[in-house]
Amino acid sequence: MSLFLAKRFATLVATLVGASVIVFLVLDILPGNAAQILMGADASPEAVAALATKLGLDQPAWARYWHWVGGMLTGDLGDSYAYGSPVLDLILERLALTAPLAFMAMALTTVLALLVGITAAARHNKLGDVGLMGLAQVGIAIPNFWFAILLILLFSVKLQWFSAGGFDGWGDGLLPGLKALLLPAIALAVVQAAILARITRSAVLEVMREDFVRTARAKGLAQPAVLWGHVLRNALIPVITVMGMQFAELMAGTIVVENVFYLPGLGRLIFQSIANRDLVVVRNCVMLLAAMVVVVNFIVDLLYAVIDPRLKASDV
CATH class of the missing domain: 1.10.3720.10 (MetI-like)
Incomplete structure (x- = not known):
C-alpha cells in the first residue's frame, strides 16, 4: 500500500505543476497585452508601459512564472489592482x-x-x-x-x-x-x-x-x-x-x-x-x-x- 500512496502523491505533485503551467500560459503568455486590458483601450502608451513594468510583464516568461510559483510557496500572491489589498x-x-x-x-x-x-x-x-x-x-x-x-x-x-x-x-x-x-x-x-x-x-x-x-x-x-x-x-x-x-x-x-x-x-x-x-x-x-x-x-x-x-x- 505504501507504493500505491507514493505513486498517488507523485501524481498529485505532477498534476499541480501541470495545472500551474497551464494557468500561467492561458493568462500570461497567450496573445494579448494584460496591461492594455487593465488600463482600457483609451489609455496612453506611456501609462500602459508603466503598468506593464509594475506587473513585471517586461520580464521573461520563465522569470514571471518562477516569481509566481515562489510567491505561492511563500504565501505572497501579490496585490489586487481592483481592491488594492493582498x-x-x-x-x-x-x-x-x-x-x-x-x-x-x-x-x-x-x-x-x-x-x-x-x-x-x-x-x-x-x-x-x-x-x-x-x-x-x-x-x-x-x-x-x-x-x-x-x-x-x-x-x-x-x-x-x-x-x-x-x-x-x-x-x-x-x-x-x-x-x-x-x-x-x-x-x-x-x-x-x-x-x-x-x-x-x-x-x-x-x-x-x-x-x-x-x-x-x-x-x-x-x-x-x-x-x-x-x-x-x-x-x-x-x-x-x-x-x-x-x-x-x-x-x-x-x-x-x-x-x-x-x-x-x-x-x-x-x-x-x-x-x-x-x-x-x-x-x-x-x-x-x-x-x-x-x-x-x-x-x-x-x-x-x-x-x-x-x-x-x-x-x-
Whole structure:
C-alpha cells in the first residue's frame, strides 16, 4: 500500500505543476497585452508601459512564472489592482464562506444520494425504484441557478423562513451562518445528488448479485443489515470516484449560486475579478480551485486504501 500512496502523491505533485503551467500560459503568455486590458483601450502608451513594468510583464516568461510559483510557496500572491489589498487576504476572507458552503453541499449530496440510491436498489423494478429514479432524472435536468431562484421564491419570498441572500459572517454564531448557507447548499446539492443516486443504485445492484451477498442472506441476515453492512462498503469505490469529480462541479457551481444569493464568497470574487479585469486575482483563484480539486482526488485515493482490502495487502 505504501507504493500505491507514493505513486498517488507523485501524481498529485505532477498534476499541480501541470495545472500551474497551464494557468500561467492561458493568462500570461497567450496573445494579448494584460496591461492594455487593465488600463482600457483609451489609455496612453506611456501609462500602459508603466503598468506593464509594475506587473513585471517586461520580464521573461520563465522569470514571471518562477516569481509566481515562489510567491505561492511563500504565501505572497501579490496585490489586487481592483481592491488594492493582498490577494491572499481576499482569498482567505472569501474562502471562509465558500469552503463551508461546498462541504455542506457535498454532505447533503452524499446523504441524499446514498439514501435514494440504496432505497431504489432495495426496491428494484418496483414502484419505489421507478419513482425515485424518476425524481433523480428530474433533478439531473434542473439547472442550479433556476432551482436556486425557486428556493428563494418559496422559502424567502412566500414562506419567509430564510433570507433571500447575503451573508453577515460568522460573528453572529455558527447556526445563523449555517442557516444563511442552507438554501445555496441545497441548490448546489440537488443536481449532484441526483447523479450520484443513480450511480449508487447501479453499484449496489451490481454488488447484490455477488455470491457473498447470497451467503449473507442464507445466514438469515435481514435486508437492511445486508445492504448497509455488506453491500454498501463494496459498492462505495465507484461512488467515491464520482464524489471526487463532483466536488469540482460544486466548486464551479458556487460561481453561479453565490451570485444568485449575493454571497461574498470565492465564486463571486472570481466573477467580479473577471469583470474588473483583475488578472492577478483570477490567476490565483483559478489555481486554488485546481489545487483543491487535485487534493480532493488524492483524498479519494486514500479512501480507496481504507475501503479496498486488496490495496492493504499489496503495493501495486
